[in-house]
Amino acid sequence: MVTATFAILFYAATAILLAGLGARIMLYARTPAPLSIPTTPAPTSRGGAALRVAGEVALFSSLFRSNKWIWLLGWAFHVALLLVLLRHLRYFVEPVPQVLVWVQPFGLYAAFAMVAALAGLWIRRIGVSRLRYITGPSDHLMLALLIAIGASGLAIKYLAPTDIVAVKAFFLGLMRFDWQPLPADPMLLIHLLLVALLMVLFPFSKLLHAAGVFFSPTRNQPDTPRERRRLAPWAAELERTNR
Amino acid sequence: MSKKEFDIPAVPKDSEALFTPEPKPDATASVRSYPASAQHQEALGFPGEIPDDWQDRALAHFETLLERSRSLRVYLDSCVRCGACTDKCHYYLGTGDPKNMPVARQDLMRDVYRRHFTPAGRNFPGLVRGRELTREVMDEWFTYFHQCSQCRRCSVYCPYGIDTAEISMAAREILDVAGFGQKYVNEILGKVHKIGNNLGLPGPALEDTLEGLEEDLRDETGLDVKIPLDVEGADILLVTPSADFFAEPHVDGLMGYAKVFHQAGLSWTLSSHAAEAGNFGMFIGNYEQMKKVAERIREAALKLKVKRIVVGECGHAWRVAYSFWNTLAGIGHGADENDEYARALQNQLDPNYPVPQHICELTYDLMQRGVLKFDPTANDHIGLTFHDSCNVARASRMGDKPGGQMEIPRALLRASVRNFHDMADSTIGDATFCCGGGGGLLTDELMEIRVKGALPRVNALRETMEEHGVTHMAAICAICKAQFTKVLPYYDLPMDTIVSLHQMVGNALRLDRGEI
Ligand code: SF4
Ligand code: SF4
Numbered sequence: 101m102v103t104a105t106f107a108i109l110f111y112a113a114t115a116i117l118l119a120g121l122g123a124r125i126m127l128y129a130r131t132p133a134p135l136s137i138p139t140t141p142a143p144t145s146r147g148g149a150a151l152r153v154a155g156e157v158a159l160f161s162s163l164f165r166s167n168k169w170i171w172l173l174g175w176a177f178h179v180a181l182l183l184v185l186l187r188h189l190r191y192f193v194e195p196v197p198q199v200l201v202w203v204q205p206f207g208l209y210a211a212f213a214m215v216a217a218l219a220g221l222w223i224r225r226i227g228v229s230r231l232r233y234i235t236g237p238s239d240h241l242m243l244a245l246l247i248a249i250g251a252s253g254l255a256i257k258y259l260a261p262t263d264i265v266a267v268k269a270f271f272l273g274l275m276r277f278d279w280q281p282l283p284a285d286p287m288l289l290i291h292l293l294l295v296a297l298l299m300v301l302f303p304f305s306k307l308l309h310a311a312g313v314f315f316s317p318t319r320n321q322p323d324t325p326r327e328r329r330r331l332a333p334w335a336a337e338l339e340r341t342n343r
Numbered sequence: 344m345s346k347k348e349f350d351i352p353a354v355p356k357d358s359e360a361l362f363t364p365e366p367k368p369d370a371t372a373s374v375r376s377y378p379a380s381a382q383h384q385e386a387l388g389f390p391g392e393i394p395d396d397w398q399d400r401a402l403a404h405f406e407t408l409l410e411r412s413r414s415l416r417v418y419l420d421s422c423v424r425c426g427a428c429t430d431k432c433h434y435y436l437g438t439g440d441p442k443n444m445p446v447a448r449q450d451l452m453r454d455v456y457r458r459h460f461t462p463a464g465r466n467f468p469g470l471v472r473g474r475e476l477t478r479e480v481m482d483e484w485f486t487y488f489h490q491c492s493q494c495r496r497c498s499v500y501c502p503y504g505i506d507t508a509e510i511s512m513a514a515r516e517i518l519d520v521a522g523f524g525q526k527y528v529n530e531i532l533g534k535v536h537k538i539g540n541n542l543g544l545p546g547p548a549l550e551d552t553l554e555g556l557e558e559d560l561r562d563e564t565g566l567d568v569k570i571p572l573d574v575e576g577a578d579i580l581l582v583t584p585s586a587d588f589f590a591e592p593h594v595d596g597l598m599g600y601a602k603v604f605h606q607a608g609l610s611w612t613l614s615s616h617a618a619e620a621g622n623f624g625m626f627i628g629n630y631e632q633m634k635k636v637a638e639r640i641r642e643a644a645l646k647l648k649v650k651r652i653v654v655g656e657c658g659h660a661w662r663v664a665y666s667f668w669n670t671l672a673g674i675g676h677g678a679d680e681n682d683e684y685a686r687a688l689q690n691q692l693d694p695n696y697p698v699p700q701h702i703c704e705l706t707y708d709l710m711q712r713g714v715l716k717f718d719p720t721a722n723d724h725i726g727l728t729f730h731d732s733c734n735v736a737r738a739s740r741m742g743d744k745p746g747g748q749m750e751i752p753r754a755l756l757r758a759s760v761r762n763f764h765d766m767a768d769s770t771i772g773d774a775t776f777c778c779g780g781g782g783g784l785l786t787d788e789l790m791e792i793r794v795k796g797a798l799p800r801v802n803a804l805r806e807t808m809e810e811h812g813v814t815h816m817a818a819i820c821a822i823c824k825a826q827f828t829k830v831l832p833y834y835d836l837p838m839d840t841i842v843s844l845h846q847m848v849g850n851a852l853r854l855d856r857g858e859i
Contacts, residue, residue, distance in 0.1 A: 131412065135666065137506065229365055236470075236471065304462055309421040317417075329678040333370075339684055
């Protein structure tokens, strides 16, 4: 019963995440950027613009210039999340490659860092009056959800251990459409339920910034308007009908 | 100066206090632009009265814009409310009204977007702050999207580059389409379409004015420095903001350009058909309006058969010219061979020069080549600093290297003035603070927001005045110049503190070509 419920839940969550995010990315890609609007000074080549975006994605370079606290907490959270995700990859691959073995302890420290950084972001959100003003219920809920995921994961590790070999068998089974029993430990089920919820929310929430950062015209356009004529399809149409 | 009808913010001794104001809700809720009259609306093809179905029209146009513009869609989706932009807007810093925080300004539109265009907002408006597009919301849009000068400072600091200017342009376009236009911008756009410049200065009057200026130049220099108008076959078409023809200190800049052309022996002309570099179509985010205004320059260039197009000192105009003209009217280089529309003009233009070229690029190039010589002692009575205009600094370039838009004007000023000092780093370059009057806000009924929005700039200016004996501030934007002339007296600084860059150049330029 538990196994079937969670199996279906994860199939559905994965489908919603992939389809929802895929549709959004397609929409961004298809929507034209009619004018040249990079925030200058901007690189003058495509490669340079790609580097600029890479800097934003990997180092949060604009945020660094902007506010050191938000940068520190936000960047720490994202790096920690990445390490935690890498640590979890071992549940989905067999045999486990050597890199993933090395990552394991870092993934564990990262879990603490992640929860701490999230807590720090939340404290700022409540404590700084400007941030409090712009915060809505969904912003609190998103932080609560992420902290709950981190905390429940840590609880499984330290307080309420589960049979992780069985958990791995369950996920490998899911991927091969050959369901294996999932241990019915409450903490594990809570953890998985919250993760599935996050996956479902992803394409409908502000988490879309993960896709948006790649499509931001002020960052990804090279600065070449005098050398190259940019014309959106609808603008070209306008030009034709106007003459 | 007129009676002060609101409190002038004190320029703080401790600039930290300036940069972290506490939110004061609704502090500027009552500072509102005048609505456009039916006549001004209809001249642009917008409804004269607010139609019964204004909401349907607004939402339909919202959807069109979402389909037309990637930036709008991505920016409405991507904000995480991290708050990094909250202390970056000069209007927030000057007024403390939280709706002047860039993210909160965006949210005025984003909340509506969620409610009407996303599943989350349609189903859970309470959770994600979805907001129905009511009359009240439109009024709030009208107020606060006309308290944004579209300066893009917030975009520099946002981790996703979210540009509130894009949002406020889209919001203003929706307002226009639904019958909620703003008087100042729409009235001026009407004048450009009808007469050819923002001031509504007709051709003959322009001719008179220029003759007068030529006389002034003769009196000053003893030389025959010309300001030619409508000369067919000239090499260079100069397109400059119409304020350069009569306003102070703009006109001194125009005389500076004339001296540069004269000394370099260049063949140039102004055009009465395109006697306006400004393009207020950008302020209302309307592509069609922007295109229509830009096409006047194309038409003039074709008619006068010029080989180069040079743009005078104006911030938003340079953004439109540099970044958009190629798209809007084919004014640039690099169009496809089969792009007949753009080729018609581009085949006529000299490929050896950038098109359009900024007047500062032209002067700098001549200086580099040794064609122009300067005597900076002519400006020894002046201690100078430079105000980077937002649209030049953050939305354009000069020269071939990124950042040339900051370096080239400074190189010209350093050659022209010995006592030159920059203001604090966090207030110049791409971090520059808006003058407070850009983006269609240069109108008297918005004086309160204009004065308060100038506070961060005035603060930095004061500092260089005290520390480095600066007496004047040069700018390369017609709006900046007009705004500072009006606003500086509120802070007890003389209105002529603000000068044109080419005024400084013109003072220092050695006009001894004839004697060599
Ligand atoms: S900096 Fe960008 S993401 Fe952060 S609150 Fe402002 S607009 Fe939103
Ligand atoms: S574009 Fe400029 S005026 Fe508008 S919100 Fe951003 S910082 Fe403020």
